[in-house]
Amino acid sequence: MTKLNLYLMGLLWLSNLQANLTVEKFFEHLGRETDKLVFYLHGTPKIEHTITPLCDEPEHYRTERFIFHKLSFANDQIRKLLLNNKGYFHNGHHQCYKLQFKQLKNSLELILIYDIRQIKCVQYQSFKAISGFDGLLIQIEHQLVGSQKLIKNNNLAQEITIGIDYGHGGSDHGAIGLSAQPEKIITRQVGFRLKKILKNLGYKIVETCPEDLKMDLDERTYLINFAESVDLLISLHANHAANKDAMGLETFFGDDQLFKKIAQSSFTNLCEVNLLGNLSKKLADTIHKAVLQEVSDNLTHAYELKDRKVRCSAAQILMGVECPAILIELGYLSNAQEAKKLNEPEYQALLANGIAQGIKNYFAK
Ligand SMILES: [Zn+2]
Known part of the structure; x- marks a missing residue:
């Protein structure tokens, strides 16, 4: 050799x-x-x-x-x-x-x-x-002494805390696309409107990062999990796709079906299946429907918010929080027509009203 x-x-x-x-x-x-x-x-x-x-x-x-x-x-x-x-x-x-x-x-x-x-x-x-x-x-x-309450016994807004996550911030601009402003600005503009409406209705609010600063996903979930009893989380986003024709509203929730068990410790009780999936799905369905309704009831000109459905997602913010949570993609910044709409204050107000109505409906049922 x-x-x-x-x-x-x-x-x-x-x-x-x-x-x-x-x-x-x-x-x-x-x-x-x-x-x-x-x-x-x-x-x-x-x-x-x-x-x-x-x-x-x-x-x-x-x-x-x-x-x-x-x-x-x-x-x-x-x-x-x-x-x-x-x-x-x-x-x-x-x-x-x-x-x-x-x-x-x-x-x-x-x-x-x-x-x-x-x-x-x-x-x-x-x-x-x-x-x-x-x-x-x-x-x-x-090991828990008493499990966190997932549903309030009463539906008094004053006793309910809503978490609002603005999706992106600081050097993390999110999607840019054809919009005059990046995703992080759009989600804040819609989010601030949502916060105002919810406060007027009596809800308490916890925000992940109202200042335009970068915040890691696990810092966001930490803030929500250790804030004073957040009852649900709304994470706001706007989408981007290579296909410029793609447009519409998508709402995501986390679900156990996303996971495949590899193995389990043998000595303890089985971990309980996460109970949040069903509640998060209900929240996603209710808000998604209310936003579509609000836009179609109030838009007079030729624009229709396309229904891109409610779906499961392994998004970290949904995986990491301990309350029912959704991630809502308000529209596509890569679509010229939708990017223009997402920049309009009147349209942003419709989106915020729709989400707030969805939250009211979720607790009313
Ligand atoms: Zn985003």
């Missing part, structure tokens, strides 16, 4: 060792009931999962180890975020577990150490993420 052959074989061996899956994005949604770690990957890694009690910890502590084979980081920021320290306890809210990431030679290891008196179960699931990524979700469910 020549030196060259040996060298080539060596290269082949090295390339086989190298990780061929990458973590492109990472989100950490903290909640009162469940914390969700979300990885956006290219491909689905082989996962090795072990549960061991810790010798040097009290007996109610347990360690779960997840080894993601052939996985590494695409993004240096994520690498720093996850590997920069010896592990961390969550900032004040949940002191009952510790996460630790380790980059091994040919894999990524996640070590989760937790108190079984406070953590009910850990499970991991895969899903098809937005923009063609493969998603991996690790859910850490807390």
